[in-house]
Amino acid sequence: MRFVVTAGPTREHLDPVRFLSNPSTGKMGFAVAAAAARCGSVVTLVAGPVALKTPRGVRRIDVVSAREMLAATVQVVRESLDAGEETAVIATAAVADWRPARCASRKLKKSQMTGNLRLVRNTDILKTLSRIRSHRTSLHLVGFAAETDHVLAEAARKCQEKGLDFIVANDVTERGCGFGSDTNRVAFVHPDGTVQRLPLLTKRQVASRILAHLKAKGKI
Ligand code: CTP
Numbered sequence: 001m002r003f004v005v006t007a008g009p010t011r012e013h014l015d016p017v018r019f020l021s022n023p024s025t026g027k028m029g030f031a032v033a034a035a036a037a038r039c040g041s042v043v044t045l046v047a048g049p050v051a052l053k054t055p056r057g058v059r060r061i062d063v064v065s066a067r068e069m070l071a072a073t074v075q076v077v078r079e080s081l082d083a084g085e086e087t088a089v090i091a092t093a094a095v096a097d098w099r100p101a102r103c104a105s106r107k108l109k110k111s112q113m114t115g116n117l118r119l120v121r122n123t124d125i126l127k128t129l130s131r132i133r134s135h136r137t138s139l140h141l142v143g144f145a146a147e148t149d150h151v152l153a154e155a156a157r158k159c160q161e162k163g164l165d166f167i168v169a170n171d172v173t174e175r176g177c178g179f180g181s182d183t184n185r186v187a188f189v190h191p192d193g194t195v196q197r198l199p200l201l202t203k204r205q206v207a208s209r210i211l212a213h214l215k216a217k218g219k220i
Contacts, residue, residue, distance in 0.1 A: 002085045003036040004076050005029050006093035006125065008048030010066040014100040014117065015108045022094045023179040026050030028144070028203050029092035033058045035207035042085075046072045048093060066095045066122040073125055077132065081139060088140040088214060091126050094179075098122060130163030140214065143167040145189075146178060155189040165217065166190045168210060176200055188213055 007029020011019040026047060033045040034055035043058045046069055054060045061076070063069045073089070080087040098119040126143050133139040141164045145155040148171070155169030170186045172178030177185050177200075184206050188196040198209060 001041045002080045002087045003033070003041050003043045004046065004073060004080065004087065004089045005033045005036070005043065006046045006069060006073055006089070006091045006095070007033070008050040009094050010048045010069055010096045010122075011064050012066065012096045012099035012122075013064075013103045015104040015106065017107050020096055020098070020100070021049075022096070024048070024050075024094035025180045026052050026092075027180070027182065028184065028206065029090070030055055031203040031207040032090050032092060032210060035204070035211055036090075039211065044076045046076065046093070066097075066099065066125075069093060069095060070123055070125045070128065074128060074132070077129060077139065081132070084138075086138045086140075088142065089126075089129055090142045090210065092144050093125075094146065095125060096122060124162065126162040126164065133163070140165050142210065142214065145169045146172045148173050152187060152189060152195055155187070156193050159189055159191050164191065166213070168206075 008026035009022045009024040011021045013019045030052050033043050036043045037055055037057035045058050045060045047060055047062055061072045063072050099122055101118040101120045143162055143164045145158050145167050147154045151169050151171045155167045159167040167189050168186045169189050170177050170184055176183045183200055183202050185200045186198050186206055
């Protein structure tokens with residue numbers, strides 16, 4: 001069994017010293033990678049820029065942008081499937097949906113900037129993997145949905161659209177949850193809309209529960 005875990009934020013540079021990003025710290029993804037490695041699985045962690053130590057027994061690939069995260073993740077998943085390995089992707093990363101249309105190679109001076117920033121869409125990593133899976137059945141996909149509004153409905157929509165086995169939903173406005181916190185209260189939302197709510201747990205406990213849920217569903 002091989003796990004591929006994406007974690008942390010991505011940075012979308014507009015020049016060497018400026019970027020668009022988000023407050024993800026990577027804690028949830030690193031906890032999932034550590035839990036899978038403790039179970040004896042082969043684990044590859046594709047990590048955006050975070051200040052965390054690599055968990056024991058985990059192979060780590062550092063990336064910066066969403067495009068780099070997409071390329072690294074697709075490559076690792078293809079290699080795993082080509083080797084005939086049962087593969088599960090746990091996508092905890094807070095991937096930027098947009099990037100600046102141009103990234104200047106030298107620092108932009110304010111006199112060169114207009115106050116307008118043109119953005120282009122980044123490719124969805126999970127949707128891309130979902131298309132790979134359509135002709136290979138040994139790929140399992142789990143997503144995350146960090147929401148502020150209509151948490152379960154939004155999670156269910158993403159689960160459907162991205163072709164996931166299930167999605168881990170959480171309300172980032174809730175105390176003790178979300179970016180940077182050591183705890184989280186999540187719910188597992190399935191493609192048929194069924195929901196399993198978990199209590200407030202440490203991210204380490206949430207990680208173990210995700211792996212147990214995959215196992216209970218006969219995915220691993
Ligand atoms: N994700 C991904 N590739 C992207 C964006 C998101 O694989 N380019 C994954 C995330 O890692 C996460 C899931 O999709 O597992 C949901 O991410 P989220 O940012 O909540 O979803 P979006 O599709 O960006 O939805 P929206 O902007 O409508 O909230």
